[in-house]
Amino acid sequence: DGGITQSPKYLFRKEGQNVTLSCEQNLNHDAMYWYRQDPGQGLRLIYYSQIVNDFQKGDIAEGYSVSREKKESFPLTVTSAQKNPTAFYLCASSIVRGGAQETQYFGPGTRLLVL
Amino acid sequence: SQQGEEDPQALSIQEGENATMNCSYKTSINNLQWYRQNSGRGLVHLILIRSNEREKHSGRLRVTLDTSKKSSSLLITASRAADTASYFCATSERNRDDKIIFGKGTRLHILP
Numbered sequence: 328d329g330g331i332t333q334s335p336k337y338l339f340r341k342e343g344q345n346v347t348l349s350c351e352q353n354l355n356h357d358a359m360y361w362y363r364q365d366p367g368q369g370l371r372l373i374y375y376s377q378i379v380n381d382f383q384k385g386d387i388a389e390g391y392s393v394s395r396e397k398k399e400s401f402p403l404t405v406t407s408a409q410k411n412p413t414a415f416y417l418c419a420s421s422i423v424r425g426g427a428q429e430t431q432y433f434g435p436g437t438r439l440l441v442l
Numbered sequence: 443s444q445q446g447e448e449d450p451q452a453l454s455i456q457e458g459e460n461a462t463m464n465c466s467y468k469t470s471i472n473n474l475q476w477y478r479q480n481s482g483r484g485l486v487h488l489i490l491i492r493s494n495e496r497e498k499h500s501g502r503l504r505v506t507l508d509t510s511k512k513s514s515s516l517l518i519t520a521s522r523a524a525d526t527a528s529y530f531c532a533t534s535e536r537n538r539d540d541k542i543i544f545g546k547g548t549r550l551h552i553l554p
Binding site: 333415417419431 | 472473475477482483484485486487490530532534541542543544545546547549
């Protein structure tokens with residue numbers, strides 16, 4: 328059963344704490360993405376990766392870090408430098424065909440709350 | 443950076459009516475995609491239309507693309523309560539092949 332999974336579903340962060348959100352896919356997609364969604368808003372791109380061991384900053388990368396050691400996995404760390412981390416975080420993956428972005432497949436999301 | 447902008451921001455219609463949502467964008471694109479998001483869930487891909495296509499259908503969905511006006515529309519015919527969701531357009535920009543850019547979405551509410 329192919330798909331993309333995120334864990335945990337809910338995550339609580341204490342002030343000054345780093346937390347890591349998991350994203351795994353078994354779709355054999357090269358590209359993976361992290362988005363942040365605030366209430367009533369669209370998606371803003373945090374980081375993306377098109378190949379293992381390489382990733383690029385999106386529009387709102389400050390206060391976040393990622394790694395891409397395996398094709399299947401793209402974890403996101405929300406660092407203490409991110410002062411307003413409360414949001415819904417979505418991970419996605421896709422193939423890239425002929426240089427153009429194709430359909431993105433999304434995980435169910437992680438809701439991060441600050442204690 | 444935001445490329446697509448959906449219109450209207452919110453839409454309420456009676457069950458059985460047709461729902462039309464529009465998306466405008468600013469630069470040349472490779473393709474335009476529409477996604478649906480139920481409350482508190484991830485996005486689900488609905489349809490992709492390439493820059494050389496003008497119309498695509500999928501079940502009760504019809505998407506049009508007018509590259510001269512840099513706009514697209516999503517039509518849902520014979521709406522159902524289950525269609526209640528937010529709908530987003532996303533564009534793959536030409537010369538920016540590494541990502542797609544989402545609009546803020548249209549919140550659709552189907553009234554019983």
